[in-house]
Amino acid sequence: MDQFSSQIIRNSLFYGSEEMGIALRNSAYSPNIKERMDHSAAIFDSDGNLLAQAEHIPVHLGSLPWGLRNTLNYMKKESLEIEDNSMIVVNNPYIAGTHLNDVTVIRPIFFRGDLIGFSANKAHHSDIGGKVPGSISSDAKSLYEEGLILDPVFLIRRNEFNRDVFSLFSINSRNPYERRGDLKAQIAANLTGEKRVKEIIEKYGVEAFNEANLTAFQYAERMTLSKIKDMKKGSYDAEDYLESPEGKDIKLKVRVAVGDSEIKVNYAGTDKQVLFPLNAVLGVTISGVQFVFRSLLGEDVPVNFGTFKSIKIEAEEGTVLNPVFPAPVSGGNVETSQRNADVLYLAMSKAMPDTVPAAAGGSMNNIMMGGLYKNKTWAFYETIGVGLGGRKGMDGVDGVHSNMTNTMNTPIEEIEKNLPLLVTRYEFRTNSGGEGEYRGGCGIIRAYKVREGSVTVTVLSERGIHRPWGLFGGLPGKPTEVKTVKGGKTKKRGTKGTFELNENDIFEIRTAGGGGYGEPSKRSSSALKSDKNNGFTFRPRNKNK
Template sequence: MPAKIIQGNKKAFKKVKVDTVTIDIIESALRNARYEMDTVLFRTAMSPGIREQHDEFPMIANVEGKMVVGQFGSFIWGFMQGYDGTIEEGDIFLTNDPYSVNGAISHANDWLMLMPIYKQKRLIAWSAMFGHMTDVGGKVPGSLPTDARQIFEEGIRTPPVKIYQRGKLQEDVLKILLHNCRLPHWNLSDFNAITAALRTAGIRCIEIAERFGDDVFYSSMHAMLERNKRAMRELIRRTVPEKKQYFEDYICDDGLNMGPYKIACSMWREGDKCIFDFTGTDPQSLSSINFLLNEEMFKMFAGVYMIMVFDPQILFNDGFYDLMEVRIPPGTLLKPLKPAALSCRTHALGRIFDILGGLLGQGNPSFMCAAGFSDSPHFMYSGYDKNGDWYQLYQITFGGIPGKPFGDGPDGHSLWPSFTNVPNEFLESYFPLRIDIYETLPDSGGPGKNRGGNGLRIGYRFLEPGEISIHDDRWLTYPWGVNGGLPGARSRKTLVRADGSEQLLESKLDHIKVEAGDLLLADTWGGGGCGDPLERETGKVHFDVEAGLVTVEGARRYGVVIRADGTVDGAATTALRKEMATARGPAQLFDRGFETIEELRSRCKAETGLEPPTAPQFTKWAKRIAEERKKGTKAA
C-alpha cells in the first residue's frame, strides 16, 4: 500500500519552460539551503559524532522524492511506496530501522527524519536528514556491538513513525525512544537539531517557490535532474567500457575470528546504461559487519566518484538513476536478510569506495586512485568516573588518503565529506583521558609517484578505569597501490599497560578493561601509492624525509639514497633506481601486497602478531531463504 498524500489543494503542477538562468538561480538557492541545514545542525547538536565530526547527511528532494541537492541520494520514493498511512502537512517522520527503508540508513545509530514541505496546502518538496547518534541503547555503550548476531542486540529501533503529527510532537513516542538510550539528553538535542534543519529547508523552499512561482519551482527541479542525467549519460558513455570489468576487495574479519570476507563486483555498459553486479560477494556474516546496501545509494556513490574523477563541475542529484542498474544478490554481505546484525557496517561501506576506484580505474588507468582510508573506524571508552558520573566517548578516527593522479594523499585525513577530528584539548577537558601522542606514522603511506597519505597514531592515556571498544579493519589485507604504486601500511592496536607490559589487540573488540595509566596506541592505515615510486621527484622524497613523514630507510623504497648528513646521494640514487627497476620488472596495475588469501593467512602471525582468521562460516537459513526467493517460492 503506498502512502496516501493528503493535500487541501490538489491542483497539479504544470510543467513550464524555464530559462537556463532561472534554473541556475534556483539551483544555487537550493544548494545554499542545503548548506544552511548543515549549519543549523552543527551548531546545536550534542553528539560529538554529528557536531564535531559531521557524521550527518542533509537532502532536499522534489515532490516525487527525487534528491535534487544532497549527497547520499534519495530513498523517499521508496519510503512513500512502503509507508502504509497518510502524509500530511506538519508531519515529520522518524526511523532508524535499516530494514524498513531498504538500507537508506544502514545501522540503528543513524536517525533518519523526513519532512514533506507544503505550500498553500499542496506538497511541493521534501527535506530529509540523518545523523549518527552516540548511543541508541543495546548491549554495549555506543550501540555498535562487534559480536552481535541479530539486530535486536543493537539498540532500540523504530520503523517510520510520525514523530510530529500535523505539527504536534508525539511526546510519548519520543519518550520511549529516549528512555532506551544511555545519553538521552544528547539524543534529544540532536533530534531537535535535525528538526530545526528540516524546517529551515522547508522555509527556504517555500520562499523560492513564492519568488518564482510554484510551477517554475517544480519545473526547475525537474530540469536540474534532467541536466544531470544528460551530463552523466555523456560521462558513462565516455568512461565505462562495454567489456566487463571485475574487481574484488575484502573485509579482514568479522569480530568472531573469521575472515576475510570478499566483496566482488562486475561493471559493464549496455548502451547508455551502466550495470553493477555484486554476484560473487560472500554470503552474509553471522556477526555485525553486514552492510545493507541501498541500490540507489550505491548509484549515488558511483556517480559521484565518476564526477569527481572526470568532471567535478557537474552538480550531482538523482537525475541519472535510470542510467544505472545495481544487482545485489540477497543473503549476501551487502544484502543481508532480517534479522542480521548491521551495526558495524562501516568497514564494508568504506570499502565500496575502494571497489569503485578499482572498477572504474581499469578502463581509465590514468585516472585511477589507489586504495585509502576506506572506513571510519570507531573508538569507544566508557565507565564511571571518580564522582560516580557516567562518561562515554565515541570517536571516529582518520588515516591516509590514497595517492591519486592529481597529487599526494594527505596524511591522517578523512575520506568522508566534511568530517573533522575532535580537538584533543576538548577531549581532555570532558573525558578522563589524555592524548599523549597525535601524529602520523612515517612510511605508512604507500610509496608511489604520488605518495599515499600516512596513517595516524593516537596514544590514548586513560585516567580512569573503564572499558574500551575497537572497531578496525585492514589489519590483514592492505590498502593497495596502483600503476606501480605500493600498498600502504596496515593498522595495528597495542595496549601498553601501566606496568609496561604490551598486548596486541584484535581489530574488532568490545569490553576491553583498562586501568588508569594504561596507554592505547591506535595506529590506523595509510593510503596506497599511485604511480611508480621510482619516478617520484627526488626533491619530494627528500622533503618528506626532512619533514619526518618518510624515514631514510623508507626513502630507499623510492630508490632514493639519503646520506648521513641528510642530503640526497644523486649517483647512488640513480644506481639504486636502475637496479630496482630491473629487479621489479614492469609496473603492475594493482599491487595488493599478497598473491592469495591462503598465502596471506600463512604469514599473518609473523607479520601482524595476531592469529590468522579462519575461513568464514555462513548461516544456512539465509542462503536457503535467498535461493527460495530467487525461485519465487517465498514472498519477499
C-alpha cells in the same frame, strides 16, 4: 522559464540544504555532531526525488533518497497519511539505510495545502542503546543487539510534539541528554529547509519551481551520459576483502560494465551475509556506487535525481551487500561501505588509470568508549582518519577521512573537558604510506589514557591484514595496528574487539597509510628531497613486506 531563473532556483535549493547542515550543527549537543559534523541534509520533491544535497557524508547522502522512498512506501502500506505540520523519525536500517545510530528525520513540505516536497536529514547519534557503549559492537549477531529500532513514526503530528516517542528514544541511550538535544537540532534543520523551499516558491511559483527541477534532472542525466560516452568501454572485474572478527576473509566481488549509454554494476560472487556486523544494507551499497562514480564523472556534473539514472546496480539479496533482516549491520555502514568503494575503484582503474587513485586507508577506524563518570553513564564515539592513495601527478593526502565519510576530528579539548580521558598522542604515522612514484598518504596515531574509573572500549576497524593496495607498481600502505598498555605491559589487539581499561591504562590506534601509485624508482628527486625535509625515510623494500 529562462535559464537564469532556473539556475537561481537550483542554487537556492543547494544552499538551502547547506543551511540545514549549519542549523543542525549549531543546535546539536553531542561532540559527534557539533564538532565532527557527522550529519547530512537534503531536499526532495513530492515524489521523493533528490533536488539538492549538501556536501556532507557520502554514505548518508546516497542512502537518503532510498530511505525516503522506503519510508513513504511503509506509510502507505500502514495507511499513515503524509500530513502538514509533521515530522517523521526512523532509524531501522532496512528502511532508512545505514545503521541504527544514523537517525533520519523527515519533514513533509506543504504549500497552500499541497505537498510540494520534503526536507530530510540524517545524523549519527553517539549511543542508541545496544550491548556496548556507542552501540557499534564487533560481535553482534542480530540487529536487536545493536540498539533501539524505530520504524517510521510521527515525532511531530499536527504541530503536536510526540513526547512518548521522544522519551522512548532518549531513555534507551547512555547519553539521554545528548539524544534529546541532537534530535531537536534535527527538527530545527528540517524547518530551515522547509523555510527556504517556501521562500523559493513564494517568489517564483509552484509551476516554475517544478519546471526548474525537471530541467535540472534532465541536464544532470545528459551530463552523466556524455561522461559515460567518453569512458573506455568494456567489463572490469575486481575483488577485495574484509576481515571478520573470526579471522576469515569476506569477499566483495564486482563487475562494472561500461556501455555506450549506461553503466551496470553487478556484485555476483560477493559472499553471503554474516553473523557479525559487517553486513551493509542495500542503501549503503547504493551510496558507494554513487560516491565512486560521482568522483569519476567530474565536478561539473550536478548531483540530483537525474545524475544516477544511467547507473544500474545488481546485488543479490542475502549477501553482505544486501542482507536480509535482522542481520547486524552497524559495521556495514562504516567499514563495508569503505571496501565497496575500494573494490569499485580497483575495477575502474583498468578503465581510467590516469584518474583512479590507489587505495586509501580503507577504514573509518571506529572508536567507541563508555562507562560511569561523575555518577552518570557516558558514551563517546569518533572515527580516525587515514592516508589517501597516491594518484597520477599527486601524492596521497596525509591523515584525513576518506571516501564514504567526510567528518572532522574530535578536538582534544572537547574530550578532556568532558570525559575521564587524556589524549596522549595525536600525530601523523610517518612512513605508513605506500612507496611509489606518487606515495600514499600517512595514517594517524592516536592514543587515549584513562584518567579515572573504568572504561569499556570497542574498536571496529579494517586493513589489519589486507593492506591498502597500490597501483601500477606502487606498494601497499602499512596496515592498521591496535594496542593497549595495562600495568606497563603492552598487548597487541585485533582491529575488532571490546575490552576494559582502568585508571592509567592506554589505548592506541595506528591507522593505515594509503597505497602508492607507480614504480617507486620513478619518484622525482624533488619529491625525494621533500620527503626527507618532512621526516620521511622511505627505503626500497620488497613489495610483499
